[in-house]
Amino acid sequence: MAAALKSIVAPTASTLSNPTLEAEVPIEIFPVPQSRSVHGNAFPLGIRVKEGHQFQDIDAAVRRIEELAQTGLFDGLLQSHGTILFRGFPVKTASDFSKFVKAFRLPQPHREIGLSGKRTTINDAVKTANEEPPDVKFYYHSEYGRSAHFPGVLFFFSEIVPEQGGQTPLLSSLELYDRLRAEMPEFAHDLETKVSPSSLFAASGKIELNNSRQDSYGFDIQAGDSLDVQRSKVEAVLKQDLQAEAEWQPNGALHVLQKLPAIRRIQSTGKATFFNGFAGVYGRARDNDALKSPYRGLDGKYHLPTTYGDGSPIPTAYLDRLLDLSDEIGFLVPWEAGDVALIDNYTVQHARSPWVGKRSLLVSLWDGREKFAPF
Ligand SMILES: [Fe+2]
Incomplete structure (x- = not known):
């Protein structure tokens, strides 16, 4: 898998390590433990701030993400890998998360129609993921996969990691x-x-x-x-x-x-x-x-x-x-506080694991640029 990862990320690694707007805050591809290989691509792909470095604040990180998003980098990575796990970025609050997701310059926030769970709106781009009790397991699904109206892209933000469990299961559709x-x-x-x-x-x-x-x-x-x-x-x-x-x-x-x-x-x-x-x-x-x-x-x-x-x-x-x-091919996102996952709803299903303790997972849904073609 390492070879496959290298060949896929090689054209993008230089993009990541040569910031032009932010002096010397290098970010890099990293292998997410237990990640899978799907069609020769790491699933999910990890991108982190290099050890020993940090962005001054969320606004500095946002400028860097915007700069990269304008090159089409994330569209390409999402198409190849389905999910990108961002680690080490200064995302600490729902407000930081809102700024972070907007930096990707996706077409528009997704308007939900037909919500069957319970979510609380936190700000203009962010909601709670789902408020059912922590012992309730959710099976794998495409977000709004039973509806003609669904988001193209999801972001999850791990604000508080529980004592046990609560890893988000993902699989490649x-x-x-x-x-x-x-x-x-x-x-x-x-x-x-x-x-x-x-x-x-x-x-x-x-x-x-x-x-x-x-x-x-x-x-x-x-x-x-x-x-x-x-x-x-x-x-x-x-x-x-x-x-x-x-x-x-x-x-x-x-x-x-x-x-x-x-x-x-x-x-x-x-x-x-x-x-x-x-x-x-x-x-x-x-x-x-x-x-x-x-x-x-x-x-x-x-x-x-x-x-x-x-x-x-x-x-x-x-x-x-x-x-x-679905369980056999699933991957559990090993959340750390501050992690953000960017997920292509077209090619990745998600689920929910039970947990013990306090947990906060926030979500932001967007209309993306992908489409379905006639089968
Ligand atoms: Fe969901």
């Missing part, structure tokens, strides 16, 4: 596709070709929302709106922004269905990627003993079944193996 194709070719074939009425290939995602929460779809709801008005405003968002099907349930919950391809092709590289979140939805249902009708789990929530786009069931043997496979 390119590697997951390769392994799926090699080990379960029938399943890969079904995902790529199973015909639904409106799409060539599909795996469906269903989301249940009680009260169509304001930060999910109800952005336009005003105090005093009648229930009918609230519903029509939610329906308008679903129709205009997501082209989703939705059904109100007798208990007031909203079931949202989007038929989306589970495997897609990256425009910049032509590679196939496993972009979705259905395995994790299944995993949670399995954990909560909710795989059978009426799909109500031990946690009291509904866990609607994930199916192919034509409504036929995905065999549980496939789903069980997919979850195991």
Whole structure:
């Protein structure tokens, strides 16, 4: 892997070590312990401030990142490596993190539609990652991988590292596709070709929302709106922004269905990627003993079944193996305080490990420059 790393980073190493705006604060590629090699590239790639050096303050670091971002360096590295782990930069607070992420000059902050977890907005670019209790495991998923509206790029900032656990699991969606194709070719074939009425290939995602929460779809709801008005405003968002099907349930919950391809092709590289979140939805249902009708789990929530786009069931043997496979190729980000991970949502899935103690992981979501091409 060392040779592969060297050959890939050689053209960029000189860019990193020759600052023109900041005198002598060298940064360098470093091998992240236990990193993997995917298509000959280190996953993830580490970039750190060289030992014995430090930026004077966050503004100095931001100027250096801006200088490098303008060369297109990070776009290229993200395309090759999927994830970049930044270490040793003076990012200590949410405010520092906000300045840091803006330095990458990505097209625009991502507007979330359909939030199903709970996040608190900290500032204009930063939110908490998720506020579910620390013992809750999240399975691998592409961020908003069950939606037509998703961010291209994610940043995670490790503000406080817990006493135990809490490493963020990452996997390469390119590697997951390769392994799926090699080990379960029938399943890969079904995902790529199973015909639904409106799409060539599909795996469906269903989301249940009680009260169509304001930060999910109800952005336009005003105090005093009648229930009918609230519903029509939610329906308008679903129709205009997501082209989703939705059904109100007798208990007031909203079931949202989007038929989306589970495997897609990256425009910049032509590679196939496993972009979705259905395995994790299944995993949670399995954990909560909710795989059978009426799909109500031990946690009291509904866990609607994930199916192919034509409504036929995905065999549980496939789903069980997919979850195991994801764990086999996963990488745990060994967070240190101040670390920032830059993640290409198109080619990398993330998850969440339980932890003990106090932890703060902040997130910033952006629209990037990558696109999907026709499969
Ligand atoms: Fe996520």
